[in-house]
Amino acid sequence: MEDKQFTTYFLAVLGALAVLTIAILVLANSLTSEPDEMDRGIASAVIERTKPMADVYVGSVPAATKAPVAMKVASVELSGEEVYQQVCAACHNAGVMNAPKPGDKSAWDQRLAKGIEAVYANAIGGIGGMPAKGGRADLSDAAVKAAVDHLVK
Numbered sequence: 001m002e003d004k005q006f007t008t009y010f011l012a013v014l015g016a017l018a019v020l021t022i023a024i025l026v027l028a029n030s031l032t033s034e035p036d037e038m039d040r041g042i043a044s045a046v047i048e049r050t051k052p053m054a055d056v057y058v059g060s061v062p063a064a065t066k067a068p069v070a071m072k073v074a075s076v077e078l079s080g081e082e083v084y085q086q087v088c089a090a091c092h093n094a095g096v097m098n099a100p101k102p103g104d105k106s107a108w109d110q111r112l113a114k115g116i117e118a119v120y121a122n123a124i125g126g127i128g129g130m131p132a133k134g135g136r137a138d139l140s141d142a143a144v145k146a147a148v149d150h151l152v153k
């Protein structure tokens, strides 16, 4: 008799625990699924808005081409103006972080006072808020110089 009572009691507790487990699973699922969707939306929006601004590379690089090849093409074949438009304009057209704008004669006269070679060297090695070669280390020195020539003329 006592054994039977125990079994009944035991099964009742087991059943109650099983129901509780399922209830918790359902609850947890309903609590987490929706914010998860939202988080993903926010994450991609954050990635979109915090992209580095010098990352904008508008050259036509075939998707299958390996980056170093494309970069070599960019540094060998682009004219000063093309390099400027693709790499430097992002900062210099808008004067980002006081980057001297093209055609700003007084700003350029001041900088050119130390000699064009020093200006080339700063464009190649970086100065203040400006990264070396405008952030495109793959550019040849000659390409950067050509872009400087385009910028200061």
Ligand code: HEC
Pocket (backbone or CB within 6 Å): 054, 083, 084, 087, 088, 089, 090, 091, 092, 096, 097, 098, 099, 100, 111, 118, 119, 120, 122, 123, 127, 128, 129, 130, 131, 133, 134, 135, 144, 147, 148, 151
């Ligand atoms: C990330 C923004 C940015 C990019 C991209 C950029 N520059 Fe600059 N550049 C600056 C800033 C800011 C300065 C002013 C730095 C200072 O004097 O503190 C500057 C200054 C210069 C100067 C003046 C150097 C001197 O001796 O006074 C030259 C020349 C120049 N940039 C050329 C270029 C060329 C060429 C490119 C593209 C290959 C380029 N920049 C890309 C931000 C940028």
